[in-house]
Amino acid sequence: MSKKVLTVDDSKTMRDMVRFTLSGVGFDVVEAQDGVQALSLLDSTKVDLIITDINMPNMDGVTLVKRVRGGSNHRGVPILVLTTEGGDAKKAEGKAAGATGWIVKPFTPDKLVQVVNKVCP
Numbered sequence: 001m002s003k004k005v006l007t008v009d010d011s012k013t014m015r016d017m018v019r020f021t022l023s024g025v026g027f028d029v030v031e032a033q034d035g036v037q038a039l040s041l042l043d044s045t046k047v048d049l050i051i052t053d054i055n056m057p058n059m060d061g062v063t064l065v066k067r068v069r070g071g072s073n074h075r076g077v078p079i080l081v082l083t084t085e086g087g088d089a090k091k092a093e094g095k096a097a098g099a100t101g102w103i104v105k106p107f108t109p110d111k112l113v114q115v116v117n118k119v120c121p
Contacts, residue, residue: 003120004028004045008038008052008064009082014105018051018082021109022116035059039067042074049120050074054083054090062097069098078119082107 005027007018019029030045032038034056050068054061061081068074078100085091086104094102100119103112 002026002028003048004030005049005051005116005120006030006032006038006041006045006047007082008032008035008050008056008061010034010053010056014053014082018112021112024109025113027116035061035064035067038064042068047074047077049116050077050079051082051116052079054081054085054094062093065094065097065099080115080119082112 005022007015007029009015010033015031019031022029030041030047032041036058052061052064061083065079068077068079079098080101080103081094081099082103082105084105091102101115103115
């Protein structure tokens with residue numbers, strides 16, 4: 001049974017790139033456009049990994065990480081942040097919120113698969 005990954009990004013192009021990369025190595029990928037849609041989806045779907053952007057409308061990635069860690073049924077699910085934000089302060093904010101790891105865009109497919117396999121074996 002394949003692992004299910006939720007990718008959260010307001011860019012359809014980025015969601016498509018993540019889906020294409022991960023489905024190509026056997027992951028089942030579901031998508032959300034922002035944190036609000038992701039939380040709604042998590043109410044009815046079990047996932048093995050969440051990959052989220054930081055800068056999104058309606059609910060940003062740091063808030064999503066806090067909400068998932070703060071009380072959902074998915075509080076133990078690994079969460080990777082995939083963003084253009086590479087500053088130490090933003091990374092510290094994500095880590096404090098409960099993010100498992102951080103990947104700076106642009107990513108290479110090999111790097112993404114390597115990190116995903118590491119946190120979601």
